[in-house]
Amino acid sequence: MELRPGLSALVTGGASGIGRALVLALAQKGIFVTVVDFSQDKGEQVASLAEKEVSKFHSRLEFAPALFIKCDVTDSNELTAAFEKHVKTYGGLDICINCAGIATPVPFYQDKTDGAKSWRRAVDVNFVAVIDSTRLAIRAMQEAKRRGVIINVGSASGLYPMGVVLFTRSLAPYKRQGIRINVLCPEFIQTELASKVDPKFIDLMGGFLPMEMAVKGAFELITNESKAGACLWISNRRGLEYWPTPAEEEKYRVRPKTLRIKSPDVVPLNIQLPQSFEKIVVHTLSHNFRTATRVQRTLLTLPLKPDYVLLKIIYAGVNASDVNFSSGRYFGGGNKDISSLLPFDAGFEGVGIIAAIGDSVKHLKVGTPAAIMTFGSYAEFTMVPSKHILPVARPDPEVVAMLTSGLTASIALEKAAQMDSGKTVLVTAAAGGTGQFAVQLAKLAGNKVIATCGGKDKAKLLKDLGVDRVIDYKAENIKTVLKNEFPKGVDIVYESVGGEMFDLCLNALATYGRLVVIGMISQYQGEEGWKPRAYTGLCEKILAKSQTVAGFFLVQYAHLWQEHLDKLVDLYSSGKLKVAVDPKPFLGVRSVADAVDYLHSGKSVGKCENFSFCLSVALCFGSVILMSENHSIMFGSIFELFDSSKSFTMPMEAMKIFGAFSRNKGFAVAINLQAEELLPAKTSKLLHQSKCGQYHKHRG
Structure with a gap:
């Protein structure tokens, strides 16, 4: 809000x-305020101050801009x-x-009394009245x-009395009705209430907090639309921090044996292996990728080495650092050694389908969707040691985005940035x-993101992803913007641009801040490269501010x-993580250089990918590409990889997936030929009987 x-x-x-x-801070925003308190003198004084602040934003009101209502919050009638x-x-x-x-x-x-004027009264005010007021x-x-x-503001000692915290967390589902209920748990602030606490205990907790931190925390809970049932803990030691932190949640999360979302079992494909295939070689x-590379046709050598896997590539990821690779920057030694x-x-x-396995590979099967992060993904097929295979649920383009791009963000923020919650995080590019x-990931961890x-x-994409600024x-x-709106600096910088942007980010870094360099794309191009x-x-600079x-x-x-x-994958499948794939199509190995140029042009939005080395197999797994309806994907015969010498029956599971595929909004398939011209008669009939066939006839 x-x-x-x-x-x-x-x-x-x-x-x-x-x-x-909080009353005065809200009034300074022009918000009408009602002060509910048992102390009439103090209440009227605060209401008067608030009225002056609110009146700066409004004139000729027919009602009071601020109210004071004397009330015993334990009296339900008075509170109502x-x-x-x-x-x-x-x-x-x-x-x-x-x-x-x-x-x-x-x-x-x-306490030797019945507690009516002591602990029982405290429970009624500090807990029961909170429930009543929330209701x-x-x-x-x-x-x-x-x-x-x-x-709901928790007790002065923060998280330790858990009644208000757990009550508030239980109300998270009200977000569906547009009502967000959160709890603020500051440690001790120098107030009349805190003056009754043993000073030694306050010192043990790190001393008094400045009041501004409590106001900042409350405003964070009001404005952060993603928070419902959340607990924001404020301490001198760690600042603003959502609790439990992701690290704490990990300790107590009940997990299945594996987090991977299983594929709908391995689809039994009879893949006809070609005698040769095309790939990109340096x-x-x-540093000019187009100059450094060429398309090379290579013989497919069979049988495979015992511990190797042959992967049919469906989608390959395009990265800014492809130009560093083509210039030899990732190899040790001098130019002569690299040459x-x-x-x-x-x-x-890349991601694809396992097309063949070596004799000693027992844990993988032909037809299994898999990802790789090894050199050689700009190819129709690639042979890799089985230990480098990463099984995935489906060979979708979103999975490619999760590889170099997603893993860099996830691991770098955890290990290099040491990110927790309650921080201000700046992400470049x-x-x-x-x-x-x-x-x-920074938002999911409870941070403010620039x-x-x-x-x-x-900019629209980033706003849709929940970025604060x-x-x-x-x-x-x-x-x-950084100087005016974030004068104290940012706590974490995730930097990938380099050059002047690095200098700017370093100057914007707060005391104790961490700047993580994951790349420097602005320095990769030029006549002499990086x-x-x-x-x-x-x-x-870094010494002066730790x-x-x-x-x-x-x-x-x-x-x-x-x-x-x-x-x-777990976050994506649960809807907590969105994956943007650039809609511009680059088809086949011969378009790789175009894709690299496009990425460095600055026009790409989301992950840039080169796909449809074989979209046919992707279709069998219901693969969906995030594309607008203005773009089309061209593909050849859906069954071009199958052994045409054998009779073919589409598995029922594949038929179901075809049906699901046809319902994906915003996806257009361009087929220049009729299905009958592309497919054997038997499979063509099956296709037209499926919902995918209906989709083809409607949109084709």
Whole structure:
């Protein structure tokens, strides 16, 4: 919810302490406020101050811009009347903050009374009244049919008394009705309530928090639309942090034996292996990928080595660093040593179908969808050791995006950035292949995310992904925005541009901040390719603010690939992660150089891929490409890989998948020939009887 003039808020316990600070902070945004408190003198004083602030935004109002209502929050009738008066005055309720609280000096187990004036009273005010007020706020929002936010403020000692926290977490499903209920758990702030706590205990907790942190936390819970049933913990030691953190959740998550989403079993294909196939090889060292590479037809050598797998590539990922690979930057030694390796296969990643296996490979089967992250994916077929095979659910283009791009973001943010929650994270080139993952993973971890991009389409994509502040460098000055809107700096930078952007990001880094370099695409091109750059004063800068600049190279984290790929697939399959694949089609190995040029042109949005080395097999698995209806995909005979000498019957599971495939909105298939001209008569009849056949006739 955007904090804007004209909204209305009700704050219990609003006459003093955190409640008072929140009332005034809301009033300074032009929000009408009702102060609910038992202290009349303090309440009227705060309401008067709030009225002056709200009046700066509104003139000639027919109602009071701020109200004070004296109320004992433990009296249900009085509390109900307070909510009714607020709704009658302001026409509804947008924000409710339950901040009323008292302290008891005597532990309940030492209290020799019935507790009516001590611990029992504290439970009624600090917990039961929170439940009652939350109930009334939900009802007010439902009756007005308005979206709303409710914040319950936990006890002064933060998370440790869990009653309010667990109650609030149980209300997360109300988000479906447009009502988000969250809990704010600050540690000790210097208020009248906190003055009754043993100073030694406060020192043990790290001392008093500044009031501004509580206000910042409350505003974060109001404005962050992704949070419902969330607990925001505030401490001097760790700042703002959603609890439990992703790391804590991992400790207690009940997991199946594997996170991988199983494919609908291996489809039994009789794949006819060709005598030869085409692939891209680097034949001369150059940062110009087109100059450095050529298409080469290679004989398929059978039988395979015992521990090898033959993979039929369906989709291959295009990466900015392809030009570094073609110039030999990823090989050790001098130019003479590297040149001795020529020619070598190109392409970092791909997905496809296992077409054949060696005699000693027992854990994989022909027909299994799989991914690879080894050199040689720009090919129709590739032979790799079985240990390099990453089984996947389906050979979809989204899986390719999760490989180099997704794994770089996931592992780099966890290991190099040491990302937790409650931080401000800046992602450069955020609409690209890896940037799109970085912004989403940072948001899912409970952080505020800033993203840079160039162009309206890219900015829209990032907003759709939930980015808090998108900076389109074609419309705004990045340096000015960061300086004006984030004067204290950003905690984490995920940097892939290099050059002047690196300098800008380093200058925008906060004290204790971490800048992770995962690439420098702006420096890859040029007449002489990627040249080393001098960073004058770098050591002095990071020393002065205890900052960290960390490099990240994915190949050095191979032991984490499967674990993080499983996590990404899990997030994607549950709908928590979106994957954008650039809609421009690049078909076959002969278009690879065009795809690399397109990526470096800055026009791509999301992951750029080269596909349909064989879309036919992808269709059998219901593969879907994220494309607009203005784009088409050309493919040949659907059954071109099958042994035509044998009779063919489409498996029932494949028929079901064809039907599901036909219902995917926004996907256009262009077939220049009729199905009867492409397929044997028997399979053509089967196709037309399926829903996919209906789809072909309707759209073809």
